[in-house]
Structure formats: structure tokens, C-alpha cells
Amino acid sequence: MPTVTCACCGRPGNHKARGLTTACYTRHRVNHTLDRYPRTLGAAAAWTPVSARGRRLLAQYAALLAAKASPARIRWELSLGERQIQRYAAAHRHTQTTERSAAA
Ligand SMILES: [Zn+2]
Numbered sequence: 001m002p003t004v005t006c007a008c009c010g011r012p013g014n015h016k017a018r019g020l021t022t023a024c025y026t027r028h029r030v031n032h033t034l035d036r037y038p039r040t041l042g043a044a045a046a047w048t049p050v051s052a053r054g055r056r057l058l059a060q061y062a063a064l065l066a067a068k069a070s071p072a073r074i075r076w077e078l079s080l081g082e083r084q085i086q087r088y089a090a091a092h093r094h095t096q097t098t099e100r101s102a103a104a
Pocket of ligand 1: 006007008009010011020021024
């Protein structure tokens with residue numbers, strides 16, 4: 001565990017989360033006052049395909065989605081497993097949100 005200066009009491013100690021040491025984190029968790037200390041990590045970055053095949057599959061996924069293909073049809077067309085389809089769905093949603101925020 002990395003050592004930090006506690007965001008609550010300013011004493012050095014083992015980092016638990018939110019910039020707090022284990023003792024202060026536990027105390028704030030028990031007292032329901034953890035929201036006074038913001039999370040220090042952002043959301044994990046979305047996976048996006050980098051290979052030519054991956055980008056082709058993502059484009060194909062987007063086209064199938066636009067054509068309102070059923071989930072079974074998308075799985076069949078892309079020849080991917082359920083988990084891979086979920087990854088492409090998340091990557092597709094991610095591109096949609098970044099395009100929207102870029103346009104705004
Ligand atoms: Zn503390």
C-alpha cells in the first residue's frame with residue numbers, strides 16, 4: 001500500500017482510497033461521510049479496437065445496429081461471442097458520446 005498524507009487529518013499513513021488513510025477511510029465509511037472526499041480515479045477508458053479487422057468489425061456493428069438487426073443476427077454476422085459483442089457495443093457507445101461532445 002502506498003503511503004499518503006491523509007486528506008482528512010494530514011497524518012502520513014497507508015493509503016486506502018479517496019486520499020484517506022485506512023483509519024480515516026474506515027471512520028468516514030462508518031459515519032457515511034465518505035462523500036466529503038472525492039474519488040481520486042476517473043472511470044476506466046473504454047476499449048476501442050486498434051487493428052484493421054477490429055475497426056472493420058466496429059463499423060460493421062454500427063451498420064447492423066443502424067439497420068436494427070437483432071442481437072442474434074449481429075452475433076451471426078460478426079461471428080463473435082457474446083462478450084466480444086458487448087465490447088464492440090461499448091466501443092460503439094463510446095464513439096457516439098465522443099462525437100456528440102466534439103460537436104457540442
Ligand atoms: Zn486522516
